[in-house]
Amino acid sequence: xxxxxxxxxxxxxxxxxxxxxxxxxxxxxxxxxxxxxxxxxxxxxxxxxxxxxxxxxxxxxxxxxxxxxxxxxxxxxxxxxxxxxxxxxxxxxxxxxxxxxxxxxxxxxxxxxxxxxxxxxxxxxxxxxxxxxxxxxxxxxxxxxx
Numbered sequence: 001x002x003x004x005x006x007x008x009x010x011x012x013x014x015x016x017x018x019x020x021x022x023x024x025x026x027x028x029x030x031x032x033x034x035x036x037x038x039x040x041x042x043x044x045x046x047x048x049x050x051x052x053x054x055x056x057x058x059x060x061x062x063x064x065x066x067x068x069x070x071x072x073x074x075x076x077x078x079x080x081x082x083x084x085x086x087x088x089x090x091x092x093x094x095x096x097x098x099x100x101x102x103x104x105x106x107x108x109x110x111x112x113x114x115x116x117x118x119x120x121x122x123x124x125x126x127x128x129x130x131x132x133x134x135x136x137x138x139x140x141x142x143x144x145x146x
Contacts, residue, residue: 002045006036006052023067031056080132087128088112088139094121103127103137110137 013029034055035048043051086105094101096117103112113136114121121127127139 002048003036003039006032006039006048010036023064023071027059027064028052028056030059083129083132083137085128087126087142088137090121090123090125090127093123094119094127094139103139105129105137111135112137112139114138115140 009032010029013025013032017024017026017029031052031054035052038048038051083105088103088105088110090101090112091104091109092100092102094103094112094114096113096119101112101114101121103110112127113133115130115138119141121139121141126142128142129137130140131138
């Protein structure tokens with residue numbers, strides 16, 4: 001009877017996972033499957049519940065980050081994400097303290113700032129976008145990138 005319960009839990013969790021595709025319930029389905037096997041081997045209910053919790057948590061902690069990384073590997077970056085790592089030309093000297101600076105990035109002029117206030121980048125320099133904050137490209141001089 002307990003094996004049927006655990007099998008039903010596995011089926012429900014797999015259906016939820018297929019419906020959501022969010023890698024949220026598959027780890028618990030693994031725990032329920034182990035508990036189902038333990039039930040068939042004659043383990044008592046407390047052991048089954050402990051196995052369910054332990055296996056689910058171990059799967060969640062150790063395999064989810066790898067699975068997420070693997071699944072996002074081929075994700076196409078769009079919009080702002082696609083600008084990170086792009087090269088740009090400084091159109092107006094970048095000086096954070098004066099709130100000045102502009103770069104040309106993919107044919108479009110962007111307000112630009114450096115990562116720290118002490119750094120100043122002259123007009124004509126080649127920079128790389130390291131992140132975007134609002135409507136400003138945060139850049140670093142290509143020679144400064146390690």
